Amino acid sequence: MADTRLIQSRYRLLDLIGRGGMGEVWRARDESLGRQVAVKCLKPMGPQHDQAFTRVLRERFRREARVAAALQHRGVTVVHDFGEHDGVLYLVMELLDGRNLSQLMEDNKQHPLPVEDVVDIADQVAGALAYTHEQGIVHRDLKPANIMRLADGTVKICDFGIARLGADIGFTSRLTGTGIAMGTPHYMSPEQISGDPVDQRSDLYSFGCVLYEIATGAPPFDMEDAWAVLVGHRDTTPEPPRRHRDELPAYFDRIVLDLLAKEPTGRPHDARELGRRIAAGRTSLTYVPTVATPPVRRADPLGSREPRLPSWTRGMTTGHKAGGASVLRTTPPDAAAGLTGEWIPRVDARRATTPRPTERPTPPPELVATLTNRHNAGLSLGRLGRWAEAGEVHRSVAAEREHALGPDHPDTLASRYEVGFTLSRTGRASDALREYSRVAQGRERTLGPDHPDTLAARQEMAYVLGQLGRHFEAHQTYTSVLAVRERTAGSDHPDTLRCRHNLAYNLSRLGRLEDSYRLAEEVAEARARVLGPTHPDTLVTRYEVAYALGQLGRWPEALQVYREVAEARVRALGPDHPDTLTARYEVGISLGRLGRSGEALDLYRHLIDDRTRVNGPADPETLRARHGLGVNLGRLGRWEEALAEARDVCAIRERVLGPDHPDTLVSRREVAVGLGWLGRWTDALTEYRRVAASRERVLGPDHPDTLASHNDEAHCLEQLGRGAEAVEVYRRVAVARQRGDGGGR
Structure with a gap:
């Protein structure tokens, strides 16, 4: 890998940062974007592994890399890219300027870190874990080496997905032959050691071990023999940290001991509860006991008070359609559908005498599992914003599920639901509407008209009706769905509130x-x-x-x-x-x-820097911020600068989005505005006419945006002293608007 120096003709390896059991980490330069990155290279997949094993490794790597790349939180290392090069799997990540906790301990000659640093690290990691756990992701290998403290004090968790990759493909038994469960012995939870299923509370136990070590100078079970360490985790009660270091706060001592409870139910319920307890201890120095059920939420660091959540909110997902701004889409309740038991279709009493259709043979469990994995891979592609690819995966899975399980099986309909979602996100609203209608009808037949999944499909129908400009029909659909949701789930249920939110959006x-x-x-x-x-x-x-x-x-x-x-x-x-x-x-x-354009200008300049760093210089959102910068330059009378900015943005948008894309046309109009303010009305007229012609071709002659462009054209003609031509254009616009008003409801 080091010999080639250049990966995929883009990432140039510069120097080795570190080496571990699963590979190497290099400092590299992204030649495409001109930025420094870190590249983690997993061990080469050579002939020592059989083909089936290699295939599994590749698939698991891609799946976990997609999940890691979708994480967006200040406390989680950003994954920019991933792939395979010459038999080596690689991850491209942000390059961090800092030291991991293991290195900090070594720098401190294995002495514990200052108490205020320990508490601050605990607080930041709790927040990052709360976020990742809410995405359904468990780290599985939290240890000091996987937690970085940057030069500015920010704490980040590294290697999400890598530990899970090792667990899924059986690294320990296939590669090392030890048979020890995946994880680092000094930080493994008792359930990991026993080979039992793990959830977010396993990460909390591992984090408790990390906190114990950085607070006292040694992990809770610090023996030379790995098996003795594992037995300690499983059977031995750790000594309280304050026995090793009496300056530690009492509340912190209790939190760490609770994190190290042998049974998961004895630990904090989740990382948010852990964060609240840390925050409460830092402010009041009082101990907040752990309870096994979701506790009443206490004051958080922001000074707000959050009431106890109803039991039905546990495990609920966020409103992926609420605003359309979030790239990371959490999985809706039906989207991760897999056969977990026998499916029993809804029976309509009025049709009880109808002969049953020929029973479909039970599909092989292997096929069902494969389709579920492919369905989840499609979801991961969607989380990365790769909607076209996600759509292809979901379409193929839907076809195979329909053949194996039937057209009205919940899994088949779940795949079709996702097909509709990808169509909506790729601008094919009409096709999405047909798909959602099909799902809604199938769910109504099998689950009933008031079932939450049926309502979810109908609500998505309303959303795409809005995309199509059919806002009155969308309003009717939202209203009918809302009435059922309020009756069956209550006015404060998250799904009810999501529907009311969408209704508010549609009203505007x-x-x-x-x-x-x-x-x-x-x-x-x-x-x-x-x-x-x-x-x-x-x-x-x-x-x-x-x-x-x-x-x-x-x-x-x-x-x-x-x-x-x-x-x-x-x-x-x-x-x-x-x-x-x-x-x-x-x-x-x-x-x-x-009218505060000076402040707006400063804001947009910083936003452009951040957008360029996060998304790249040609990303649509970066260009949107640059457009805002140009507009405010014009408002300040700096028209030469505004025109230069508008032309540059227009050229990039035309190359990236196409000449007829709405954003490109907005930029072209801004070019015309700048030319007009500089008195170059002949050039401005050319640009205004180009915009009008494109909008007429794409949107139609009577679309409001097309007519607005013709008005711009007429205004420009007036400035050139061509009044008769201007009057004729104004007349055509007026006729078209009257025609449009006459065709309305």
Whole structure:
């Protein structure tokens, strides 16, 4: 690997950072984007492994790499890319400037770290674990070497997916022959040692071992013999950390001992509860005991109070359609469907006398498992935003499930549901509507009209109706679904609130701005009460509140809400999360609307830097921020700079998105605006006409955007003294608008 120096003609290896049991880590340069990265190279897959094993390794690697790449949190190492080169699997990650906890201990001559550093590390890692666990991901190999502290004090967890990869393909038995369960002995949970299934509480135990070591200077069971260490984890009660170091706070001592409980039920319920206990201890120095059931939420570091969640919220997913801004889509309840037991179709009493159809033979379990794995691979592709590829996977799985299980089997319909989702995300709303309609009809036949999965399909129908501009039909569908959800699940159920959120969004598209604002306010308050004020769904609805305020012309209030959402997303999701960056963009829009273009300019410059670092210089969102920069340069009268920026953005958009893409045309219009302000009206007319011709070709002659472009053309003709031509264009626009008004409802 080192001999080639260049991977996939893009990543140039510069120097070796570290070497471990599963491979090497190199500092490298991304030649495409001109940035420094870290490249982790797994051991070569040579002839010593049989083909079946190699195939499994590749598949597991791709699956886990996709999951790792989808994680977006300030406390988790960012994975940029992955692949295979000359038989070597590799991951491309952000290059971290810092030391892992093992190195920090070595630097400190194996003495414990300062108490304030230990508590700060505990707090940050708890937040990162809470996020990853809520995505359904368990690390499985938390240890000091996998936790980095950066130069600025940020703490990041590394190697998500790598430990799981080792567990899934049986590294320990196939590669080392030891037969020891996957994990590092000093940090393994008792359930890992016993070979029992593990969940998020196993990570909490391992983290307890890490905290014990950095707080005292040694792990809880520090013996030379690996088997003695494993037996200690399984059978021995650890000594309290304060016996080794009496300056440790009492609350921290109790938290670590609770993390090290032999039974998972004795540990904190989840990482969020752990974080709350750490925060409560730091502020009040009181001990908050662990309980086996979800506890009443106490004051969090932000000073808010979150009520106890109803039992039915446990395991609920976030609203993946709530705002469309989040790249990371959590799996809806039906999307990870696999055969977990016998499927019993719904029987309609009115049809009880109808002869049963010929029974379909039971498919082989291997086929069912394979299709489930492929379904989940499609979900992973979707989480990465690779919707076209995800759609191909889901279509093929849907066809095979239909053949093996039948067209109305829940698994078949789950695959078709995902096909609809990918169609919606790739701009094929009409096709998505047909797919969702098919799913809704099948679920109504087998599950009933009021089943949550049936309602989920109908709600997606409403969403794509909105995409198609059929907002009145969308409104009717949302209203009917909402009535059932409120009756069957209650007004505060997350699914009910999601439907009300979508209804508020659709009301704004119907022009009912006051109604949209009031409903969005109600949903935001309810979500804050049920899910907490910093839950992503709550923030999405508050974002919609800000949008409605802007539409109503209440820009000072909109700016305030957008800022609050952006700040909360920084804390909850991290500064580089797509939703955080989107909220910052809207802050810039609001500043510009309020005439505060100087502030908007500063904001957009920082946002462009961050977007370029996270997404690259040609990403649509980076270009959107640059467009905002150009607009505000114009507002400040700096038209030469504004024109140069608009031309540059337009050229990149035309190359990346195409000449007729709406964003490209918006940039082309901005070029025309700049030319006009500089008095170059003949050149401006050429650009305005290009925009009008493209919109007429793509959107139709009577579309509002097409007519707006013709108005621009007429205004330009007036500036050139060609009044008769301008009047004729204005007349055509007026006729087209009357024609459009006559064809409305």
